[in-house]
Amino acid sequence: MKFLSLSALLLLSGISFTKAQPVNKLNYVIKADSIKAHVQPTMYGIFFEDINMAADGGVYAELVKNRSFEFNDNLMGWAKQKKNGGNGTVTVVDRAKERPENPHYITLAVNTNSGYFGLSNEGFRGMGIKADETYNFSVFAHQHDITNPVKLAIELHDSTGVVIGRASLNPVGKEWKRYHVSFKATATTLKAQLYLWCSHKGSIDLDMVSLFPQHTWKNRPGGLRADLVQKLYDLHPGFLRFPGGCIVEGRDLANRYQWKKTIGDVDKRENIINRWNVEFKHRLTPDYYQTFGLGFMEYFMLAEDIGASPLPILNCGMACQYNTGQLVPLNQIDPYIQDALDLIEFANGSADTKWGRLRISLGHPKPFNLKLMGVGNEQWGEQYIERWKVFEKAIKQKYPYMQLVSSAGPDPSGPKFDYLNATLRGFNADILDEHYYRNPEWFLKNVKRYDDYDRKGSKIFAGEYAAQSGDIGSPKNKNNWECAMSEAAFMTGLERNADVVIMASYAPLLAKVDAWQWTPDLIWFDNLTSYGTPNYYVQQLYSVNKGTDVVPITLGGQAVTGQQGQFASAVLDKKTNELVIKVINTSKDKSTASFDITGVNGFKSEGLLTTLQSDDLDIQNSISKPEAIKPVTRNMKVSGKELSLELKPYSFNILRLKMAN
Incomplete structure (x- = not known):
């Protein structure tokens, strides 16, 4: 007679058991009465560039391609x-x-x-x-x-x-x-x-x-596509950076973005080829042009509509250094500087000024309250610094209240970055624009990037970032949960250092499913519908839960920067009298987190818990499955000042607690 093992007997009887999943027990400490930094209203925003048919064929609701017969092939389309x-x-x-x-x-x-x-x-x-x-x-x-x-x-x-x-x-x-x-x-x-x-x-x-x-955003004739703008609005962005990226520079200076040619009657706006038309051999797009139906007036109005501060970026006399790198000689740069000064007047000027009067004639009597401007996009080297100094002097002399965003180069480290970082800090530049397109591991390892930055020096704009599932700019990159989760973890470091980092934006923003050049992207769309990626929901959750003041949250007496796969930050929201806790569990194991909160008298009986989670790190949303992964919100019972929370594997958790005092 054969003797069966206990496990075999249990299987025959219909009973099974699975291996217990490990549970990490974590003890967080939050000092709610110890404010470390104020969170700027501009903390989380959006970066718009006309790449991936984001404008013509995208947000700009015109349906006719080559409507004025100005493509190089006049009858293309x-x-x-x-x-x-x-x-x-x-x-x-x-x-x-x-x-x-x-x-x-x-x-x-x-x-x-x-x-x-x-x-x-x-x-x-x-x-x-x-x-x-x-x-x-x-x-x-x-x-x-x-x-x-x-x-x-x-x-x-x-x-x-x-x-x-x-x-x-x-x-x-x-x-x-x-x-x-x-x-x-x-x-x-x-x-x-x-x-x-x-x-x-x-x-x-x-x-x-x-x-x-007929039904465009706010039903404006000749306006913007309503569903796409709604997705931007739902991000509750603190700023709108426009009109790009590399299209500001152009492949050459003749192809650069010139804001004065993008306002007024649409039939008088000069069309140019989009610089992404021929940039990538794997995604040649010969029918990609810019009509500028979405021009600077529309950008300013869009920023106003979605409650964002406008942040225009202007050419500084340099074409894209990855392409021709053409330069305007310093003794011929005055028209470029005048364009910057005129733009401020256009945005903020009264009826007594030339450009303010033009804005008013275009239907916007109130100024746009422009306070931010970028000098160049992703330039580097001594030639950029030479031009930056001329721009900075001219703008600050006439408009001392303007905060200027300056390029820290295309990479987060290396000789280009080191030179710009040291030089611009030496000139007390207002805001340095850092870019990083790297793999998810980089984002997890660099969560402490800003911990040791000079608290009294230049502020930081994390102007372009996105985790790359493959190589940088590869057409195989995915908007999967692994990438989005790594960005969520990294953003705890941005938030914890809000006295240094005052703005951040994912990039690129939009992509058409059958007309893209670059991946990954925040929002994807076809001719009828659109969807937010897991990365979109991460950005949205940070933006709507940014709070007003950073307070310390620690694990084992240290900031939560990856211990046992955990990343965390905490803020007060003085507008709603709430404590907001963000915890990302990047581990494959679930965790039980207890929170010891000091500095408060207690909390109301219910909190609000929002979780973005999937056991599948490769999961993505799509046109056919737009909500394969999305945030889930539920009420959570709270008793006193201590609480316990189960953190699922691979999860981004946000807990809002209404303070009793």
Whole structure:
């Protein structure tokens, strides 16, 4: 007879047992009456750059690509169409001498008395169209022969060719005039196309062919895509940095961002090629241009809408040093400095000033209260310092209240960083902009990065950072939970050192699922929908729980910087009279945390616990599964000044406690 083991007998009887998961017991101490630093309202913000089709084809709600025929291939995005025996020709007309900022339009000639001839537009990887939404079509046009005018018909076709919306227009007169018509769509489709049909033999000139949904952010005509701006608003950002990154510099100076060309009438804003168009061989994007429909006025209004302080970054006379590295000679840099001074006047000036008067004429009487400005993006070396000194002197002389953000280079360490860090601190620079794109391990190991920084020296802007699951800038990088969790852990170090770090922003912000150049990114979208990544939720949780004052939280008498896989910070929120505790458990084991809190008389009976957690470090959100991982909030009973909390493996936990006093 064979004797079975106890475990085998239990299995046969239907009873099983699993190996007990280890439990770490942690004893945290929080001194709630010992304020170590004040948290700035600008602490957590957002960095916007037109990369990954974030603006045209993204936040800017225009659906027509190459609407003014200004791409290098003037008809890129357009295709000739004919039906019912119609025929004709399309001619691109050059008027650069009369309109250098908008040098092209088309003449569309119909050669037949019957049928239809025209063009279709493919949009930005298609056009996202929603059933029952109203769409506003407009076009600048003038007839060649007013006695025999060409008529226009507008249609939306879904991906199978079915018409899902239509309207008609009858332009009159031989002078350029904007015509518009609105119509409803009858179906929802991800990749529609716009068809513009002409009928009646004759010729007509067309420019600025445009289609917008009626429901944009705040329902502004020609405005921004509502769902994407809502996601920005939901981050509750302290600042909005714009318009980039590397597009500020340009591949060369001719391709740099010039703010004065991005305001006023949209048909007078000069289009340029987007510098990300050809940057990455693995993601060439030849149809990526900048129309500047999202220009500086729109950026300032967006910042105002979402409650963020504006932080514009201006070119300092240097093209991207990874590309041409072109330089403006110091004796020719005055126009660049004047652009900076004029921008401050545009944002803050009264009706008695030239640029303040222009802002008012554009519909914004109140100043934008601009207090921050960046001088250059990611420059380095002596040539940057030479130009920085000239900018700093001119701006501070006229506007001493301006706080200037200065480049600390593209890396968080090394010769470039060391030189800039030492030199700019020697000049008492206001704010140094540090960037770090590194693997998750780097973020965990560098949580104490700012512990030993000079408390009285230059402040820090963590201006661009994101954990990379692979190589820096690799197309294989993922927005997975491991990366997001490492960022959450790192941010405890930013928060603990809020007397040094006054601003921080993840980058890049937005990416279109079928038109991106760089990964990872905070928010992904297609033509109809969008989703936040695990990294998005980390940023959001820090922002809405930033509090007002840092208090010490320790484990074993030390700041919580990785002991047993734990990272933590704590703040008071004097606006709500709450203590906010953030604890990240990066361990594979669950932990039981007890909190000994001094300096308070006690807490109300219930706290609020929010947890972002997954046992799968590789989990990601997607268009099809937008909430595969998301924060979960529940009430938690609190008794007296001591409490205990179970920390799940791989979890980011935030506990808000209402103080009794």
